[in-house]
Amino acid sequence: MNSQILTGVIAALGLMANFAFVGAASAQDGHAPHADHGHHHADFESTRMHVRVDGEAGPGVRDIILIPGLSSSPEVWQGTVDHLGSGWRVHRIHIQGFAGAPVAGNTEGPVAAPVAEEIARYIAENSLEKPVVVGHSMGGTIGMMLAARHPDAVSKLMVVDMVPFMGAMFGAPGATVESVGPVAEQIYQGMATSAPAEYQARAAASITGMINTESKRAGPLEDSATSDQQVSSRSFRELILTDLRSELPRITAPTEVLYVKFNDARMTNEITDMVYQASFATLPGVELKRIDDSAHFIFLDQPEAFYARLDAFLAE
Numbered sequence: 001m002n003s004q005i006l007t008g009v010i011a012a013l014g015l016m017a018n019f020a021f022v023g024a025a026s027a028q029d030g031h032a033p034h035a036d037h038g039h040h041h042a043d044f045e046s047t048r049m050h051v052r053v054d055g056e057a058g059p060g061v062r063d064i065i066l067i068p069g070l071s072s073s074p075e076v077w078q079g080t081v082d083h084l085g086s087g088w089r090v091h092r093i094h095i096q097g098f099a100g101a102p103v104a105g106n107t108e109g110p111v112a113a114p115v116a117e118e119i120a121r122y123i124a125e126n127s128l129e130k131p132v133v134v135g136h137s138m139g140g141t142i143g144m145m146l147a148a149r150h151p152d153a154v155s156k157l158m159v160v161d162m163v164p165f166m167g168a169m170f171g172a173p174g175a176t177v178e179s180v181g182p183v184a185e186q187i188y189q190g191m192a193t194s195a196p197a198e199y200q201a202r203a204a205a206s207i208t209g210m211i212n213t214e215s216k217r218a219g220p221l222e223d224s225a226t227s228d229q230q231v232s233s234r235s236f237r238e239l240i241l242t243d244l245r246s247e248l249p250r251i252t253a254p255t256e257v258l259y260v261k262f263n264d265a266r267m268t269n270e271i272t273d274m275v276y277q278a279s280f281a282t283l284p285g286v287e288l289k290r291i292d293d294s295a296h297f298i299f300l301d302q303p304e305a306f307y308a309r310l311d312a313f314l315a316e
Contacts, residue, residue, distance in 0.1 A: 039092075044125065047105025048096055048118045054081050055089040063131035064314075065091045065119065067139030070235055071227035073099035075219060076136070080299060083307045091131070093119065093139070097231030099223040106228075111235040112138060112242065116145035123153045130155035132314065133253075137162050137296065138239055140257075147255070148247040157255045158313055160306075161296050163279040164244035177243050188237035192230055199229055209263060210296040248283035256287040256313050258306065260294045287313075 042051040052074045055061065064084070066077040074092035081090050095115055096104040105114075119142070123131060133154050135143030140162030147154045163169075167180040170187075191199070203224040211217050257280060261272045273290060280286045289309055294301035 042091065042122070042126065044122050046118050046122070048111075048115050050094050050096070050101065051122060052092040052094060053089065054092070055086070057089055061087060061089050063089050063091065063128045065093065065123075065131050065133045067093045067119070067133070067135035067142050068095075068098075069135075069137030069139050070239075071098045071223055071232045072136075072139075073219070073223045075099075075223075076297075076299075079303055080134075080307070080310070083303075083310075091122075091128075093142075095231075097228040100226040103228050103231055106231050109234070110238045111231060112142050112238055113145060116142045116149065119146050120150040120153055123150075132156045132158070134158040134160065134310070135162070136160040136299070138235060141166075141239060141242060141244070144244050144248070144251070147253050148244065148250040151250055151252040154253040156313065157251065157253045158310065159255065159257045160298055161259050162257075163276070164248055165242070165279065167240045167243060168279075170240055177241050180240060184237050184240040187240065188233055191233035191236060194229075196229065200225060212293075212295045212301045216297070216300040245279070245282050248280065248286075251283060254285070254287075254313075254316065255283060256289060256309070258289050258291055258298055258309055260291055260296065260298060263295060 039052045039054045042053050044051055057063075066074070066080060068074060068076045074094045077090075077092055081092070084090060093115070094101050095106070095111065096102060097106045097111070119133075122128075130153065133143045133146060133156070135141070135158070137160070140159035141164075143157050143159055144162075144164060147157045165175075167177060167184065168175050170183045171180040194202070204221060207217050207220045207224070211220065257276065259272070259276050261267060261269050262275075269290060269292070273288070276288050276290075280288065291298050291302050291305050291309070294305070299306040
């Protein structure tokens with residue numbers, strides 16, 4: 001990628017830094033108000049997360065783990081659960097401190113990396129036979145961590161609108177974890193110390209930019225209001241400072257990445273494609289699929305396109 005393109009990319013992605021200041025810890029979810037869908041919680045002791053299970057084990061039933069994004073509820077995946085139907089036992093992750101869950105073990109330090117380790121433990125302790133893993137945004141980061149650090153635990157990985165080094169969006173070309181550290185800290189302090197009312201107001205503005213479909217925004221607003229501000233703020237800082245590019249070659253599971261064009265008039269589909277190709281260059285065989293006419297929440301803005309890609313990926 002030449003320097004002129006990279007300069008344009010960084011200029012556009014700089015807008016995402018603005019999201020960080022105006023409410024990047026907003027809920028990445030699009031559910032209607034919480035309802036009882038007949039699920040149950042897994043018998044798994046963890047202070048980092050709990051697991052909502054839909055379906056039962058049985059002959060021919062496959063396991064799939066769905067990981068939502070920053071400050072999200074498992075409800076974000078309800079449409080996907082409904083679409084999958086019989087033949088699947090679905091394990092939806094709910095991170096402590098997000099969307100009404102008590103903070104518990106996420107009171108300090110990183111969140112994504114410990115949750116990835118807990119999911120690996122959950123797979124082992126429940127004798128899941130190499131489940132499929134699908135993660136959105138922060139959930140995509142967790143999915144990449146899981147697949148890279150426990151390659152034998154995952155059969156397939158789908159990453160929904162996330163890159164392996166989000167910090168590149170907040171620095172000059174050639175950015176490293178070290179070079180974006182001061183920016184990450186500034187963003188974190190701005191989020192963590194904001195008055196709650198200001199924090200939520202900015203989160204609402206952020207959600208509007210991440211979901212094109214107005215009718216799907218109520219759930220994210222609810223989840224933002226019931227997520228712990230400090231857990232979300234620390235999680236966002238962790239995402240900026242996580243660079244998984246060197247770990248991608250360890251992923252042995254077939255991997256597909258769904259993404260959308262960056263939300264900036266100066267960005268073209270072609271430049272967006274090049275960014276994702278460069279970002280995942282160290283993962284041999286990765287499939288990159290752009291979904292058009294969608295914002296960050298592909299499964300809310302373009303559910304049929306998302307389900308079609310998911311079905312094809314699961315059938316391969």
